[in-house]
Amino acid sequence: MKNILVTGGAGYIGSHVIVRLHEEGYNPIILDDFSNSEKSVLNGLHKITGKNFKLYEGDILNRSLFDQIFNENRIDGVIHFAAKKAVGESVEKPLLYYKNNVSGLVSLLEAMVEHQVPNLVFSSSCTVYGQPDTLPVTEESPTKPANSPYGNTKQIGEEIIRDVVDAKVGLKSIALRYFNPIGAHPSSEIGELPLGVPSNLVPFITQTAAGQRDSLTVFGSNYDTPDGTCIRDYIHVMDLADAHVQSLKHLDSIEDLSHYDFVNIGTGIGSTVLEVIESFEKSSGESLNYSLGPRRPGDVEEIYAQVDKSIILLEWKTKHSLDDALRDSWNWQKKLSGI
Numbered sequence: 394m395k396n397i398l399v400t401g402g403a404g405y406i407g408s409h410v411i412v413r414l415h416e417e418g419y420n421p422i423i424l425d426d427f428s429n430s431e432k433s434v435l436n437g438l439h440k441i442t443g444k445n446f447k448l449y450e451g452d453i454l455n456r457s458l459f460d461q462i463f464n465e466n467r468i469d470g471v472i473h474f475a476a477k478k479a480v481g482e483s484v485e486k487p488l489l490y491y492k493n494n495v496s497g498l499v500s501l502l503e504a505m506v507e508h509q510v511p512n513l514v515f516s517s518s519c520t521v522y523g524q525p526d527t528l529p530v531t532e533e534s535p536t537k538p539a540n541s542p543y544g545n546t547k548q549i550g551e552e553i554i555r556d557v558v559d560a561k562v563g564l565k566s567i568a569l570r571y572f573n574p575i576g577a578h579p580s581s582e583i584g585e586l587p588l589g590v591p592s593n594l595v596p597f598i599t600q601t602a603a604g605q606r607d608s609l610t611v612f613g614s615n616y617d618t619p620d621g622t623c624i625r626d627y628i629h630v631m632d633l634a635d636a637h638v639q640s641l642k643h644l645d646s647i648e649d650l651s652h653y654d655f656v657n658i659g660t661g662i663g664s665t666v667l668e669v670i671e672s673f674e675k676s677s678g679e680s681l682n683y684s685l686g687p688r689r690p691g692d693v694e695e696i697y698a699q700v701d702k703s704i705i706l707l708e709w710k711t712k713h714s715l716d717d718a719l720r721d722s723w724n725w726q727k728k729l730s731g732i
C-alpha cells in the first residue's frame with residue numbers, strides 16, 4: 394500500500410482527499426498544525442472510513458519534522474495543501490503568507506529532495522490567471538501580476554517547484570489550479586469550517602440560510618455578464634478530491650524523473666452569483682435573504698476553466714452538478730447548525 398503524506402490533511406479540501414485516497418487503496422498520513430482546522434475532522438474521517446489515520450501534528454516550517462516523517466515512513470508521494478488562504482488577510486499580513494506558503498513549501502521540497510520522495514501534487518489556484526483575456530481560460534493563458542500576496546504565493550510556489558524539478562533532483566510534480574471549490578462529503582461528516590465571517594460565497598449563503606447571518610450582499614450587479622453579477626467555475630470538493638488521486642496515478646505512470654506540469658481543475662461551466670443563489674434555493678428549498686450591493690475591490694469579472702487538459706492528462710472530469718454541490722453544502726451547514 395502506498396503511503397501518501399497529506400500536508401494540511403485536516404483542512405477543507407485535504408480531508409475530502411483523505412477519504413478518496415483511502416477508498417482508492419492508498420494509506421494517507423496527515424500532517425497538520427490545526428491552525429485553520431479542528432480535531433473534530435478526525436472523528437468525521439473515522440465515521441466515513443472506519444480508520445484512524447496516522448497523524449503528525451506540527452508545522453510545515455519545522456524542517457526536522459519532515460525528516461522524522463520521511464525517516465519513519467516510506468512515503469511515495471506528497472499532496473501539499475498546507476497554506477494560509479485568506480486573500481484579505483494576506484494583504485494585511487504579507488510576511489505571514491510568504492513565510493507560511495513559500496518558506497513552508499521550501500522546507501517541504503528540501504526534505505523531499507534529501508529523502509528522495511519522487512512525487513508532489515501542489516495546490517495552486519485559478520487566481521494565478523487574474524482576469525484572463527480569453528475565456529474559457531486555458532493553461533496556455535499567461536499568468537497576470539497577482540492582485541494579493543496570497544495569489545503571489547501560488548505563482549511563486551509554482552515557479553519554485555518548476556525550478557527544483559528542472560534541476561533534475563528526482564522530483565516529479567503537478568500543480569493543480571483549482572477553480573472555486575464548494576460542497577461537502579455527501580455523508581455530511583466532513584465539510585468546510587470557515588473561521589469567523591466567511592468571505593467566500595457559498596459558506597456565506599449557507600450561514601445566511603441557517604440564520605447565522607442576516608443577509609447576503611451580492612458584490613456588484615453591473616458587470617458585463619448576462620445578469621450583471623460575477624462569473625466563477627464552482628467545483629464540488631469530491632470531484633476536486635478525485636483529481637488528486639488521478640494526479641498521483643499520473644505522476645506514478647511517468648518515468649521521466651524531471652517532469653513538471655500544471656492543469657486547470659474546474660467544471661468548465663461558469664455560473665453567475667445570482668445563478669448560484671437560484672441553484673441553492675432550488676436544491677435546499679430555502680429562500681435566501683439577499684440584496685444587491687457594490688462591487689468588492691479586487692474581484693475579477695469572469696473566469697471559468699478550459700478543462701481539455703485535465704481530461705486528457707489526468708483522465709478526469711467532474712461528475713457533480715452545481716445543484717449537487719449546493720445540496721451537500723446545505724446538508725453540511727444544517728448539521729453544523731443543528732437544524
Ligand code: NAD
Nearest residue numbers: 401404405406425426427428429430452453475476516518
Ligand atoms: P484549509 O485552511 O481548510 O486547509 C489548510 C490546512 O493546512 C488547515 O488544516 C491548516 O490547519 C493547515 N495548515 C496551514 N498552515 C500550516 C502549517 N504551517 N503547518 C501545518 N499545517 C498548516 O484550506 P483549503 O480550502 O483546504 O485549501 C487547501 C489548499 O488549497 C491551500 O493551499 C489553498 O491555498 C488551496 N486553494 C484553496 C482554494 C479554496 O477556495 N478553498 C482555492 C484554490 C486553492
Ligand code: WQD
Nearest residue numbers: 480518520592593594595597610611612623625666689692
Ligand atoms: C465568488 C463570487 C464574489 C461573497 C476566492 C479567492 C481565490 C480562490 C477562491 C484560493 C465573487 C461573490 C462573495 C459574498 C458575493 N481561493 N460574493 N457575496 O473571489 O472567486 O475567489 O476563493 O485560491 O484566490 O480570491 O471566491 O467565494 O469569495 O466569491 O457576491 O458575500 O461571489 O464577488 O463574484 P473568489 P468567493
